[in-house]
Amino acid sequence: MTDTLITLVPSILTAIGVWVSLNSEVAKLKGRVYRLESDHHELKAMLKECVEGIHELKLLLAKKGI
DSSP states (O other): OHHHHHHHHHHHHHHHHHHHHHHHHHHHHHHHHHHHHHHHHHHHHHHHHHHHHHHHHHHHHHHHTO
16 A cells, blocks of 8 residues: 555655646746737837828828828
């Protein structure tokens, strides 16, 4: 029984260490995904604003006959 316990304890501790490490990596990746999604929405808003500005410029140029 003692021999089995001695061989299982390091394996269990290693498994716990791997689990903690993976959880920390998943947390980092979740943060990165959240940030990228946030940046994506900001970029979309800026592009929409640029397109609206281009349409205004087209209208002004059309009014001046250029």
